[in-house]
Amino acid sequence: MRQTYGLGELLEDQLDADPIIQFGTWLAQATEAGIAEPNAMVLATADADGRPSARTVLLKGLDERGFAFYTNQQSRKADDLAANPHCALVFPWHAMQRQVRVEGTATKLPAEEVEAYFASRPRGSQLGAWASQQSQPVESRDELDLQYASYERQWPEGTEIATPYFWGGYRIEPQVIEFWQGRVGRLHDRLAYRRTNSSWELVRLQP
Secondary structure: OOOOOOOOOOOOOHOOOOHHHHHHHHHHHHHHHOOOOOOOOEEEEOOOOOEEEEEEEEEEEEOOOOOEEEEEOOOOOHHHHHHOOOEEEEEEEHHOOOEEEEEEEEEOOOHHHHHHHHHHHHHHHHHHHHHHHOOOOOOHHHHHHHOOOOOOHOOOOHHHHHHHHOOEEEEEEEEEEEEOOHHHHHHHEEEEEEEOOOOOEEEEEEO
């Protein structure tokens, strides 16, 4: 399988000086292009022994501080981040022949941000957060459904569902943000922002 690249180019004078603003521009363009779940990102972590793992999560917050997502804090990803906060993100927008890669450090979001976001979630997602002991074995799908049903009874329709004590969020504070655009002949454009104290340095990388 081989694809010919050539939908666009990426030149230094096309980019904003702030990589967060530039990312927001590309995210908006991916949304307008009809990319399915353009906020889906691969989160790569490693445990204390350096064993890596990766999974797709959803970007749920973006500002000058970084990239935010929410998860069960008893999950493997949370265990990894507790032992080793260094991690990476990849936004794979294949249909646009684009990719954004982020390297950074994860910090926990404050409780007020977590509770505000949890309150905004659909009821089914709130109940699912309680029902799932993420990454733990379960005997069958039926058992999982029974766990969900028990929380439905605990919080009948119309009642406010509490934020689980084991549920939270993280912000990835970026140190490197790399923008990739596919080009003809595999001479792809790679432009990376690297944090230097309070500013960003932009460098072109060979493909």
